[in-house]
Amino acid sequence: xxxxxxxxxxxxxxxxxxxxxxxxxxxxxxxxxxxxxxxxxxxxxxxxxxxxxxxxxxxxxxxxxxxxxxxxxxxxxxxxxxxxxxxxxxxxxxxxxxxxxxxxxxxxxxxxxxxxxxxxxxxxxxxxxxxxxxxxxxxxxxxxxxxxxxxxxxxxxxxxxxxxxxxxxxxxxxxxxxxxxxxxx
Numbered sequence: 617x618x619x620x621x622x623x624x625x626x627x628x629x630x631x632x633x634x635x636x637x638x639x640x641x642x643x644x645x646x647x648x649x650x651x652x653x654x655x656x657x658x659x660x661x662x663x664x665x666x667x668x669x670x671x672x673x674x675x676x677x678x679x680x681x682x683x684x685x686x687x688x689x690x691x692x693x694x695x696x697x698x699x700x701x702x703x704x705x706x707x708x709x710x711x712x713x714x715x716x717x718x719x720x721x722x723x724x725x726x727x728x729x730x731x732x733x734x735x736x737x738x739x740x741x742x743x744x745x746x747x748x749x750x751x752x753x754x755x756x757x758x759x760x761x762x763x764x765x766x767x768x769x770x771x772x773x774x775x776x777x778x779x780x781x782x783x784x785x786x787x788x789x790x791x792x793x794x795x796x797x798x799x800x801x
Contacts, residue, residue: 625651628708633657634739635726636664637757638675638687640784645693653700656707658718662700662723665693701727717776719768722755728773735780736792741769743799744785752798755785770796 617767618625628651633641636657644665646653657665664671668690676683701707703718715730719741736742740755754766774796781789781796789795 628653631655632709632714632729632737633661633665634728634737634741634784635723636661636671637723638671638690638771639671640739641665642687643795645691647689648693648697653697655693656701656709656716656729657698658725658727659700659702664725665698666695667692680747680777703727715776717772719763719769719772721756721764721769724760724762726769726795729771730776730778734779735782736773736776737782737784738773741766742773742781742783742789742796744788745789745795747786748794752795754799767800770800 618628625647628647631644631647631653633644635641641657641661644655644657645668649651655665672683672690675687675759679686701716704718705716707714707716713732715733717728717730717736719726719728719739722740726739726741728739728741731737740757744753744755746752746753774793778792779790781792783789
């Protein structure tokens with residue numbers, strides 16, 4: 617994907633980690649080691665990027681023998697490359713303003729990132745939307761779903777008034793408020 621934009625991996629300067637689940641952060645340590653990029657992650661997730669042993673042990677209970685084929689090897693991130701975030705921080709990254717919103721519910725360490733007050737990178741907090749389908753499906757990983765906190769997080773994202781959402785699973789949503797309200801339904 618980086619190459620398709622006319623860039624090289626060496627151009628990578630920052631990695632915004634919405635949460636530390638393996639499908640979102642499994643390669644973060646390796647990318648930080650290869651590129652020197654800074655990893656930005658919620659303060660509860662930061663220790664698990666530096667030492668992923670507990671995260672991997674927990675995932676292994678779920679995936680068992682499929683762990684390696686599904687996720688490969690998670691490499692610890694260099695401590696000096698990890699920046700622990702809290703709610704409400706405003707970052708300046710390669711000339712862009714990024715606001716940090718603590719959005720737990722899907723995971724206790726989940727954050728969303730609002731770029732330039734317009735585009736929100738939602739991780740899994742704004743659910744999953746399959747292309748060509750009108751169905752929005754919440755991402756419900758065991759064991760730490762908290763529906764009340766998730767509702768609060770959706771409300772917080774609505775209040776932030778993003779113009780569009782970028783869902784990790786799968787793609788761009790142009791009517792952010794309508795999508796977020798549908799997530800709750």
